[in-house]
Amino acid sequence: MDLYGIGYSNIRLPNDRSSYIYTYNSYINTFPEEVFVHEFLHSLERILQERGYEIPELHDYQKYGYKEQRLIGLKEWYKDYMNCNIKSSDGNLVGLDSIVYTLTPPAESDFKYTTELDFNNESKNILEEAKNLFKAIFRMFGIK
Numbered sequence: 679m680d681l682y683g684i685g686y687s688n689i690r691l692p693n694d695r696s697s698y699i700y701t702y703n704s705y706i707n708t709f710p711e712e713v714f715v716h717e718f719l720h721s722l723e724r725i726l727q728e729r730g731y732e733i734p735e736l737h738d739y740q741k742y743g744y745k746e747q748r749l750i751g752l753k754e755w756y757k758d759y760m761n762c763n764i765k766s767s768d769g770n771l772v773g774l775d776s777i778v779y780t781l782t783p784p785a786e787s788d789f790k791y792t793t794e795l796d797f798n799n800e801s802k803n804i805l806e807e808a809k810n811l812f813k814a815i816f817r818m819f820g821i822k
């Protein structure tokens with residue numbers, strides 16, 4: 679997920695512990711870890727794309743003949759994506775270039791305009807949303 683064009687993946691889980699998403703059901707939750715793998719791979723995909731690498735789009739599994747399977751979802755696609763082991767139409771193997779695993783994590787200087795998110799104070803309506811947005815902007819410029 680792209681967050682205001684700054685390239686972050688965001689996974690949000692409900693606070694309510696009784697939510698059905700915390701109950702494993704093999705008929706509903708196929709490969710439940712997939713959401714974390716998926717969003718993490720988007721980060722790696724973006725790192726390489728920003729450096730000019732030509733790699734398959736993470737969502738293009740069908741173009742390369744992969745199908746979502748019961749219980750394991752797109753596990754095979756993700757495995758081949760990470761190992762650069764996807765057969766392309768021209769016979770080459772494509773996927774994430776292994777250089778992505780050697781790149782250093784982002785430094786503080788990469789986050790020039792960050793604002794701390796307050797997950798305990800989540801907006802409940804559009805007015806609160808606007809208010810929180812302006813608060814964040816003011817904080818960004820050091821205005822309290």
Ligand SMILES: [Zn+2]
Pocket residue numbers: 679716720736737
């Ligand atoms: Zn995605």
